Amino acid sequence: MASWKKKLQGLVAATLTPMTENGDINFSVIGQYVDYLVKEQGVKNVFVNGTTGEGLSLSISERRQVAEEWVTQGRNKLDQVVIHVGALSLKESQELAQHAAEIGADGIAVIAPFFFKPWNKDILINFLREVAAAAPTLPFYYYHIPALTGVKIRAEELLDGIQDKIPTFQGLKFSDTDLLDFGQCVDQNHQRQFALLFGVDEQLLSGLVMGATGAVGSTYNYLGKNTNQMLEAFEQKDFSSALNYQFCIQQFINFVVKLGFGVSQTKAIMTLVSGIPMGPPRLPLQKATREFTDSAEAKLKSLGFLFH
Template sequence: MGPSAEKKLTGLLAATFTPFTTQGEVNLVEIGPYVDYLQEKQGVNSIFVNGTTGESLSLTVAERKILAEEWCQKAKGRLDHVIVHVGCMNLKDSKELAAHAAQIGAHAIAAMAPFFFKPRTADVLRSFLQEVASAAPTLPFYYYHIPCVTGVNLPVRDVLEGIEELIPSFRGVKFSGADLMDFGYCVSNYPPHWSFLYGMDEQLLAALAMGADGAVGSTYNYAGRHFNKLISAFKDGDVVQARKIQFKMQELLCYAMKLGFDVGVNKQLMNELSGLSLGPPRLPVTPCTYADVGLIVKKYLQIFADC
């Protein structure tokens, strides 16, 4: 997708859901309307596909390839960045997906740590990431840190030590962890051309104060327009307004968590709020009752009624 691959990543990236049919098969038909919705209704112009929100580890390599191809095709000339997550539990599949992402015109790739056989040291994790990145050396590469899922709790500041010598294409981190000290250390001690993208929507404002360049998250699919206002308020020095919006999202998520909020429930919420037909989640993720989703939708509409 040309020179935009080297633009520094900033702003919001929606971590996209994977559309399924009611029978649980990948549904490519919805991706075009999905791109339209993000751009026109949410003001979100970059995406992170086949990640946690996209149920990537419940997809086959073949499914991840056809999804990545369709996202890149539908986003071409429209969205600023398409990052394809290529992390798998084994190195060969990760490298295959990385090479494929380069072939189809993705702007960048990212990989989380494998979490069945876990890397025990930062050196081992760097070696794994180096091998993945080597399969697509022309694409910017991002480390996807998500310890609540992987159980790999190595400080990111340790993982980044000397990483650009091993991975010349390294360009930053999707930091989906709560340790803002680790996050802040990375922002303040590593190159300014790297992008540090925060991945916990419920505390984005705190990350912006620590120097986050942007954010990747699931709620930006249906609440991106609100978070864009939060970012704008923060940039304008209106911390009171930025905090007001952040507190609204925290109120929504606190309510949803009492009803068992997870990827499946989040996907149902996206279906209801967007009008898209993204289907159910894939086992072992399960949907919640229609009544519970209705309650979350009602809460969302109440909280953001004045926005």
């Protein structure tokens, strides 16, 4: 088994990809974005080009450039920059994996291909192995997000014996609400060799109780500080405070989910809270409405998440 310098832990922000009003990527604000995460949110790990980053809506060339900019701007500031390199084409995924290694990223992650789908664990592992092999020096994470990929192969099944097939396998990003499946992943991870990162922000406390070693999510872009308070309370076994923090975060997420919440709305909220322009999303996503942003702003203020 390869042994890596540092284990991915704590909060990992699933980064947005800033865009200009005419739909180009706005690379110029990524440096500011890094500083904001580190200084204002206390978040020092990022997950780039994932769902929140509209990774699958970007061209391969754009994905390479975005990855490069995060690695460059994050140098000596961020702890880890993990690049999502999943694609429908194995070749493209391998190209992105190789590129991530060349630019000095700290890890790569891959979702299951979702058009022609792997219909069993072995086929999925074969696909993942081919991608991982293109970057043999980088920790590899499987990004489990069945609601979006439609690939329902259970994570606990996939984990069983995976390091024999993928020697660089280092963990899982679990974006699902099935705590039975997640718990069984934790239970298998006796030696705690893998990072088991929970991906449902509104349920993170349950994930922590079940044994999550960290979390990747969209809300850590602007609620990282508050979520870190929950992690600290949990660490100190102050479960009542941890629950209060989680309830407060849930109140916000529950509110925006009822209005219609996704990447577009996350861009609007992040622009509002950080002051860094995230711009519109790319089609087929639609820009958040003014009404959404005003309502989200009022809610953030009423919960004490926004002061200006």
